[in-house]
Amino acid sequence: MTQLFDCRDAFNEKLLELAHLDTRIVTVVNDSVGSSKLTQFRAEFANRLINVGIAEQNMVGVGAGLANGGLIPFVCGASPFLTGRALEQIKADVAYSNTNVKLCGMSSGMAYGELGPTHHSIEDLAWLRAIANMTIIVPADPVETSQAVAAAASITGPMFLRISRVGVPVVHPADYKFEIGKAARLREGRDITLIANGVLVHKALEAAEQLASEGIEARVLNMATVKPLDEEAVLAAAAETGAIVTVEEHTIYGGLGSAVAEVVVTHQPVPMRILGVPGVFAPTGSAEWLLDHFGLNAAGIYNAARELVKPTK
Amino acid sequence: MNKNDENTEKIARLRQIATNVRLRDMEMIYQARLGHIGGDFSATDILVTLYFEVLKIDPKNPTAPDRDRFILSKGHCAGALYTTLAFAGFFPESELATFAQPLSNLNGHPNRNKVPGVETNTGPLGHGLPVAVGTALASQLTGLNYRVFVITGDGELQEGSNWEAAMSASHYKLDNLTVIVDRNRLQQGAGTEQTNGLDPLDEKWRAFGWSVREIDGHDYNTLLDIFAQVPFEPGKPNCIIANTHKGQGVSFMQDNVAWHHKVPNAAEYAAALKELSAQNGATPLELPKIEVKVGV
Ligand SMILES: Cc1ncc(C[n+]2csc(CCOP(=O)(O)OP(=O)(O)O)c2C)c(N)n1
Ligand SMILES: [Mg+2]
Numbered sequence: 001m002t003q004l005f006d007c008r009d010a011f012n013e014k015l016l017e018l019a020h021l022d023t024r025i026v027t028v029v030n031d032s033v034g035s036s037k038l039t040q041f042r043a044e045f046a047n048r049l050i051n052v053g054i055a056e057q058n059m060v061g062v063g064a065g066l067a068n069g070g071l072i073p074f075v076c077g078a079s080p081f082l083t084g085r086a087l088e089q090i091k092a093d094v095a096y097s098n099t100n101v102k103l104c105g106m107s108s109g110m111a112y113g114e115l116g117p118t119h120h121s122i123e124d125l126a127w128l129r130a131i132a133n134m135t136i137i138v139p140a141d142p143v144e145t146s147q148a149v150a151a152a153a154s155i156t157g158p159m160f161l162r163i164s165r166v167g168v169p170v171v172h173p174a175d176y177k178f179e180i181g182k183a184a185r186l187r188e189g190r191d192i193t194l195i196a197n198g199v200l201v202h203k204a205l206e207a208a209e210q211l212a213s214e215g216i217e218a219r220v221l222n223m224a225t226v227k228p229l230d231e232e233a234v235l236a237a238a239a240e241t242g243a244i245v246t247v248e249e250h251t252i253y254g255g256l257g258s259a260v261a262e263v264v265v266t267h268q269p270v271p272m273r274i275l276g277v278p279g280v281f282a283p284t285g286s287a288e289w290l291l292d293h294f295g296l297n298a299a300g301i302y303n304a305a306r307e308l309v310k311p312t313k
Numbered sequence: 314m315n316k317n318d319e320n321t322e323k324i325a326r327l328r329q330i331a332t333n334v335r336l337r338d339m340e341m342i343y344q345a346r347l348g349h350i351g352g353d354f355s356a357t358d359i360l361v362t363l364y365f366e367v368l369k370i371d372p373k374n375p376t377a378p379d380r381d382r383f384i385l386s387k388g389h390c391a392g393a394l395y396t397t398l399a400f401a402g403f404f405p406e407s408e409l410a411t412f413a414q415p416l417s418n419l420n421g422h423p424n425r426n427k428v429p430g431v432e433t434n435t436g437p438l439g440h441g442l443p444v445a446v447g448t449a450l451a452s453q454l455t456g457l458n459y460r461v462f463v464i465t466g467d468g469e470l471q472e473g474s475n476w477e478a479a480m481s482a483s484h485y486k487l488d489n490l491t492v493i494v495d496r497n498r499l500q501q502g503a504g505t506e507q508t509n510g511l512d513p514l515d516e517k518w519r520a521f522g523w524s525v526r527e528i529d530g531h532d533y534n535t536l537l538d539i540f541a542q543v544p545f546e547p548g549k550p551n552c553i554i555a556n557t558h559k560g561q562g563v564s565f566m567q568d569n570v571a572w573h574h575k576v577p578n579a580a581e582y583a584a585a586l587k588e589l590s591a592q593n594g595a596t597p598l599e600l601p602k603i604e605v606k607v608g609v
Contacts, residue, residue: 031468031501031508053471053509054438054500081437114347114413115421118388118436285415293415 004167008037008106010142011163014149015074016041019048025153028063028075030056036076036106056081060089060103067099072153078112079105079121079162087127094158095133102152107165108138109199109249110277113287121162122277126254128160129227135180136227138162138248138256140201141170144224147178155180164249166199166287171222181225183233189217192309193237195260196247197223200296204247207301216309229259231267238268243308245273247301249291252276273304323366324533330400331361332592335562337409338396339589343582345413347421351559351572353393355497355530356385356464359555360393362536363462364401372402375429379457382448384432386441387466387495388422389574395419395428403430439472441465442492446478449490449550460489460543468500471509476521479550483522488544491551492523495530497559499570518552530555563588 019025019041026048033042033051042049050066052059056077063075075082082105083090094101105124112119128134135158139145145163152159171186178184186201187208196204201222208218219241221233237244244264246257257274264270277294291297334357342348364370368381385394392412399406404418411417418427422436433444445463452459465475482490496514498505505511518525524545528535536555545551559573560566563585577585 031471031503033502035501051502051508053505054468055471055473055509057473085437112421114345116424116436118422118434283415284413284417284420289415 002169004169005142006165006167007139007142007145007163008165010145011104011149011161012037012041014146016044018150018153019045022072022153024070024072026050026066026071026073028052028059028066028073030054030059030077030081032077032106035078036104038076056085057089060086060101061093063101063103064089064093064097064099067101072100072102074102074104074152076104076106078119079108079124080119083121083124083127083160090128090134091131095131098133098157100156101158103158103160105160105162108162109164109166110282110290111165111287113290114284116284117281120282122250123254124160124162125226125248125250125256126258129254129259133158134227135159135225136162137180137225138197139224140196140198140222141168141172143170143172143174143176144178144222147176148224151178151180162198164199168199169202171202171205178224181228181230183230184222184224185219185233186222187218187220189219190241191216191218192243192245192305193219193221193241194245194247194301194305195221195223195234195237195256197226197256199249200247203296203298204301206298207305210298210302211305216305218305223256223260226256226259229263231263234260234263235268238264238270243271243305245275245301245304245308247275247296249296250276252278271308273308275300275304320534320537323537327358327361327365327533328592330365331357332562332589334361334393334396334400336586336589338392339577339582339585341392341396341409341412343577344410346576347413347574348392348576349389349574350392350577351499351566351569351574352387352390352466352495352497354561354563354566355557355559356387356390356495357393357397357561358531358533358536359464359493359495359557360397362533362540364397366537367540368462369459370430372430375403379459381459382432382445382461384435384441384445384448384461384463385423386435386463387438387469388435388441391419391421391423394423394431398428398430401430404428438466438469439474442475442478443481445490445492446481446485446487449482449487450485452489453485453487460491462491462493464493464495466500467494467496467498467505467511467514468508470494470511470514479518479521479523482550486548487550488546488548491543491553493530493553493555495557496554497557499559499568499573501573503570515554518554522549523552524549525552525554527554527556530557531561562592
C-alpha cells in the first residue's frame, strides 16, 4: 500500500530546521501546540513559542507585533479559527499593514470530520483570496509542504499556508522544485485539464489514470498557489486541452475553482466543472466519508471529466 | 418526609443520574472513537443539576417561548449534553448510539437545527455568552419571564468575546443571566495558569459588574443551594465559578490534561467502567450496540 503522510509532520520538521538556522523564526499558537504538532519546537525553543491561549484575534495581532519587532512569526492554529475568528486582524494587521506574518492554517478542509462545520475550514481560501496583498499556498504532499515552509521563511510579506492533517501520498518527484505562483504539471494530456490542490491532487491523478484507460488523456496541474494564480498555466490548459475540471477541499464559492474560472471566462472561455463542497454545511461524517459524500474522489472527478469530453477510441 | 430527608433523596437521585450520564457518555465516546471526556465529566454534575432540578423546561415542548434557556458554550462537551438531554427526555436514548456516525443528528458539536433542546450551535469557543446576553436581553424586551444559563470552559475565557459580552450583561443589568464557569484549571494542552493565567478570576468578573459566587462544582448540596439563590443581587448578572476536576469520576482521568480528548482503549474503558459503576451503586445501562471502528 502507498504510504500516507500527515503534512503537519513535514511542516514542523522544516520549521525546526529553519529555526536552528534563523533565530528570527518564532511560532505563535492558540493552545494548539499539540494540534499544530509543535511539541518538538517547544522542547527546543521554549521561549520562541508564544502561546496566547484560546484567543485567535490576539494571536494574529501579536504575530503582527512580533513581525514589527523584526521577527518572523509562524502563526499556527486550526484553520477555521485562525482564519474565521481573526479575519479582520488578518486583513488590517497583516495584509493591509504588510507585516511579515506567516499564517499557518492547520487541519484545514474537512479534516476534522465528525467535529462538524464549526471545525471545518472550507471557506478559508475564499475569505483570504478576497484580501489584497495575501499569498495563499495549499501544499499537496510532504515534499511540497517542506518547500512551501522554506519559501514562506525566505520571502518577506504576508502569507497563508494551508496545512492538512489528512493522510496523503507523495505526488511529487524528489527533485521537485516548488515555486510560488507556479503550477506543477504532474501529468501531460491534451484532452482535458484537471486542476487540483492540497489533499485532492492525488485523487485527480487517480482519475486521470482511469480516464487514460478509456483513451482520454488528462493533463493534471497541482495549483498549490491559489494567489497569485498561475494564469499562464490556466490559459495554456484552456487553449491546449479545451476543458477544465477543478477540484478542491473547499466550498465551490470563491476558492480555486472560482480563481481559475475568473481567468478562463475573461481570456479563454472553455467548458468547466468546479468540484468542491456545494453551498451547504456538511452533515455528520468522518473526513474521508465527507469527501466521498461530496464526490471529491477519483470517481467524482472522472465523472465530471466525462461530462466534458467523450472518449476518442 | 422532612426537608432534610427530601434533600438527601434528591441528591442521591442526581448522583445516580450523573453516574449514568458519565457511563453512557463514555460508552458513546468509546464507540465513536472521538469526544472530549475530560470536560464532559467536569461539567456533568452541573448539567444534571440544571436539567433535573433547576431549568423550567418541558422536553415535550422544547421551543416554548417562556422556557428557561441553557447554552453549552464549551460545545466540545456535546457528549455530556446529548446524554443529559436524552435522559431528560428531549430525544430517545437509543439515538445516542448514532453519535458521530454518518448523517447522525449528534455531531461532535451541538446543532440546534438537529437536536431538540439545543439553543445555539457552539464549537468555536467564546460564542455562548454573547448569544446568552442577547437571549436574556430579549426577555426584558418581550416581557417573557425566563432565565438564561450558560456553561463556559475556563480556558475558553481567554477569548475576548466573553469579556465584551460580560460588559454588555452588566450594562443591561441582566440579572436573569447566569454564567457557570467550569473551573477545572485545564485547557487543551496544559493548565490555564501555565497557558494564559485567569486568576484572580472572581475579581475579574466582579470588576465587570457581575455578582460572583465560588463553589465546588461536584457538590450537589452547594449546587442546589446556589442555583436557588439566583439572582444573587437584583440588577446584576450572576457568575458561578464552579471549581471542578477534569475527568471527574475516573481516578486516572482526573486532573490529567491528556484526557482532554483522549479516547479510552479497551483496558482503560474496562477500568473506568468498573470505577464509575461502583459509585453510588449505579447500574450501567445497556446501550444499543453499534460496531466499534478499529484503528482510527
Ligand atoms: C475558537 C476556538 N479555538 C480553539 C478551539 C479548540 N479547542 C477546543 S476545546 C479547547 C480547550 C478548551 O478548554 P476549556 O475551555 O478549559 O474547556 P474544558 O477544560 O472544560 O474542556 C480548545 C483550545 C476551539 N474549539 N475554538
Ligand atoms: Mg478547562
